[in-house]
Amino acid sequence: MIPWKQLASAPIPGAPAGDASALTLWQRGAEFSIRIGPMTLMTSREHASEEALAARALERCREKRAPHVLIGGLGMGYTLAAALRVLPARAEVVVAELVPAVEEWNRGPLSHLAGHPLRDPRACVHIGDVSALLRGPVGVWDAALLDVDNGPSATIRDANARLYSDSGLLDVHAALRPGGVLAVWSSQSDAGFAKRLRRAGFRDEELRLPTRPGQKAKPHAVWMGLR
Numbered sequence: 001m002i003p004w005k006q007l008a009s010a011p012i013p014g015a016p017a018g019d020a021s022a023l024t025l026w027q028r029g030a031e032f033s034i035r036i037g038p039m040t041l042m043t044s045r046e047h048a049s050e051e052a053l054a055a056r057a058l059e060r061c062r063e064k065r066a067p068h069v070l071i072g073g074l075g076m077g078y079t080l081a082a083a084l085r086v087l088p089a090r091a092e093v094v095v096a097e098l099v100p101a102v103e104e105w106n107r108g109p110l111s112h113l114a115g116h117p118l119r120d121p122r123a124c125v126h127i128g129d130v131s132a133l134l135r136g137p138v139g140v141w142d143a144a145l146l147d148v149d150n151g152p153s154a155t156i157r158d159a160n161a162r163l164y165s166d167s168g169l170l171d172v173h174a175a176l177r178p179g180g181v182l183a184v185w186s187s188q189s190d191a192g193f194a195k196r197l198r199r200a201g202f203r204d205e206e207l208r209l210p211t212r213p214g215q216k217a218k219p220h221a222v223w224m225g226l227r
């Protein structure tokens with residue numbers, strides 16, 4: 001068995017000192033993982049649900065000539081690549097990524113994993129907290145795809161909890177154009193989150209998605225919230 005080797009470590013802006021204060025990048029043969037402290041945030045072996053997050057949400061943008069899409073965060077670029085595969089030539093995709101080094105890793109050792117999506121002229125990276133963009137101008141996004149954590153009840157960063165709260169969801173609702181869609185990835189189901197989506201004014205649907213094609217155990221959850 002090839003051992004894991006740490007390639008890099010990067011501080012998480014604003015994180016208190018301790019185990020969860022840095023992201024680390026690891027490699028084992030052709031496989032990569034991004035970890036936070038001892039916990040794996042994601043690996044290059046499992047990305048089917050991260051891709052489905054984009055494909056399923058953006059089905060709803062097919063009719064638009066120049067959709068404006070926000071993705072939070074970049075990770076290994078799978079959600080971004082899946083979005084670019086279905087979006088038209090005039091689409092604009094902003095990927096908000098909190099940790100600057102994650103962009104460097106995606107332009108360097110991780111670039112090939114999702115097929116070099118950052119080379120696509122429709123994509124740009126905004127370094128910063130996706131929440132700040134969602135609290136910005138109202139009615140500007142056709143879709144907001146959020147995969148910044150392990151889910152609404154498994155946040156890797158305390159400040160992210162607000163994103164999934166009543167007030168965070170009201171921000172997202174306001175930031176979307178009428179008919180816009182919010183899609184949220186989670187490692188597990190969460191009945192309370194569906195209720196909060198409804199309270200914020202979304203029509204919601206929960207999808208259970210395999211972690212890998214054909215895999216039945218422990219599916220991931222993706223919520224669609226329609227404005």
Ligand SMILES: C[S@@+](CC[C@H](N)C(=O)[O-])C[C@H]1O[C@@H](n2cnc3c(N)ncnc32)[C@H](O)[C@@H]1O
Nearest residue numbers: 050073075076077078079097098129130147148
């Ligand atoms: C699980 S990964 C995303 C995986 C991605 N969907 C993919 O397909 O590769 C989570 C990413 O969100 C970033 N992140 C965490 N909190 C964030 C925030 N508040 N704003 C923007 N990015 C954030 C992390 O640094 C990490 O790169």
